Amino acid sequence: MADALTRIIHTISIVNCEYLAETESGFCYDCKKYPCTRLKNLDKRFRTKYRMSMIDNLEYIENWGLKKFVESEQKRWKSRECGEIICVHRTTCLKCGAEWA
Secondary structure, eight states: OOHHHHHHHHHOTTTTTTGGGGGGSSSGSTTTTTTOOHHHHHHHHHHHSSSSOOOHHHHHHHHHHHHHHHHHHHHHHTTTTTTTBBOTEEEETTTTBBBBB
16 A cells, blocks of 8 residues: 555655645645646646546545545546456556446
């Protein structure tokens, strides 16, 4: 689970942001500029291309914690046919071909 947490952190954090290191949590939601233009643009792209919202993800983490978020995402991105994880960048499961619902 630690590897999954690390991947999630790098996915939802804007790693090159100079303000991110100033936050107590290490997440954008603690930033004085939240939500900044960079995050809004990233969120718009992810909503359009990948059916997910970076801002919604950050709000979930802030309210429920990282562990609950990871558990929720593991359920959300699991193929209903074979149980494998579906890549956010694909519309179908790479193993069984089932479409993401």
